[in-house]
Amino acid sequence: MFVDDKAIEFFSSRMLLVKINAGEDTLIKKEYNVSGFPTNILMDARGNEIDRMMGFAPTDEYLKTMIDYASGVGTLDDLLNRAKGDVDRALYFEIAEKYKYRGGLEEAGQWYEKVIEAGDALDSLSGRSRLGWADMYRRAKDYDRSLAAFQAVLDDFPNGSVDQEAMIYKAYILKVQGNNDKALAVLEDFVKTYPESEDVEWAQEQIDKLKAEPADDAGDK
Amino acid sequence: MIRKVLLTAAAIVALMSAASADHVVKDGFAPYYTSIDEALAAVGDNQMVVVDFYSNT
Numbered sequence: 001m002f003v004d005d006k007a008i009e010f011f012s013s014r015m016l017l018v019k020i021n022a023g024e025d026t027l028i029k030k031e032y033n034v035s036g037f038p039t040n041i042l043m044d045a046r047g048n049e050i051d052r053m054m055g056f057a058p059t060d061e062y063l064k065t066m067i068d069y070a071s072g073v074g075t076l077d078d079l080l081n082r083a084k085g086d087v088d089r090a091l092y093f094e095i096a097e098k099y100k101y102r103g104g105l106e107e108a109g110q111w112y113e114k115v116i117e118a119g120d121a122l123d124s125l126s127g128r129s130r131l132g133w134a135d136m137y138r139r140a141k142d143y144d145r146s147l148a149a150f151q152a153v154l155d156d157f158p159n160g161s162v163d164q165e166a167m168i169y170k171a172y173i174l175k176v177q178g179n180n181d182k183a184l185a186v187l188e189d190f191v192k193t194y195p196e197s198e199d200v201e202w203a204q205e206q207i208d209k210l211k212a213e214p215a216d217d218a219g220d221k
Numbered sequence: 222m223i224r225k226v227l228l229t230a231a232a233i234v235a236l237m238s239a240a241s242a243d244h245v246v247k248d249g250f251a252p253y254y255t256s257i258d259e260a261l262a263a264v265g266d267n268q269m270v271v272v273d274f275y276s277n278t
Contacts (some may be wrong), residue, residue, distance in 0.1 A: 002251040002273075011251035016263060016270045018254045019245075023276025028257075037276040045264045047257065070269055 004059040015042075015066065033103030035139035042069045050076040054101050071104045076102075089125050090116045096129065098134045108136050125154065127162035134166070138173060164194050171206070184210045 002017070011017040022029035022037065023125075032041060038064075042050045051069045053062070068074045076098045083091055087212055096111035112129040120126060134149030150173065153166040167190045174183035187203045187210070194200065243259040246252045253273075254260040260270045 022274040023278040189244040
């Protein structure tokens with residue numbers, strides 16, 4: 001992205017770019033509540049966060065988001081103002097996600113709850129909120145709580161995209177906890193249940209890696 | 222003589238590069254800082270700072 005001519009021009013004039021290898025500098029990662037990569041934080045000239053963008057995006061989309069944020073469009077403050085109007089569950093969800101990525105767990109939890117309370121507790125948006133909630137604990141490295149939350153999602157939302165995502169996360173957490181046998185079982189179940197999923201290739205890679213690793217000695221966690 | 226001047230110029234450029242190690246300018250890549258404080262100190266009127274937190278691991 002940063003090799004694109006538009007990005008080069010943008011960061012040569014309109015904004016200054018800072019690149020931080022937060023995989024190595026874990027202190028700064030903690031200071032700015034960075035829980036995933038890449039995270040791009042827009043700051044004003046005093047270093048105050050205006051907003052942040054998670055994950056990769058095409059150059060045009062990335063630059064537009066930064067320009068919008070700089071003019072106060074789509075920022076957390078903007079969304080909070082808009083939420084003062086009529087009930088808008090999609091907007092509540094967006095706010096919850098923003099808080100989650102900033103490490104504001106309490107606020108994120110409150111907005112996810114508003115999404116669920118304002119509609120059908122078992123519809124897709126409620127399911128995505130429950131996923132977000134569980135992911136919030138994963139990002140905070142509270143793996144036991146996260147695992148329980150993902151399991152509850154699996155129980156309440158069998159089949160479909162919410163279920164698929166919860167399975168992937170469950171396997172990931174089990175692996176992080178050293179429960180390779182259980183992680184393997186979840187991944188194999190995933191591949192069998194959702195052979196058409198776009199995540200199958202990734203899941204199969206993980207299965208192959210787990211099978212190549214030495215036997216699991218972590219026991220039941 | 223010309224060679225000496227060129228060598229001196231190269232040495233000066235090298236020293237300048239070392240003095241601005243926090244600001245990296247490479248052909249074909251967006252210029253960037255490696256320190257948030259340095260970028261905030263250099264930020265101009267109507268400019269903002271974007272910090273890209275990445276990981277190679």
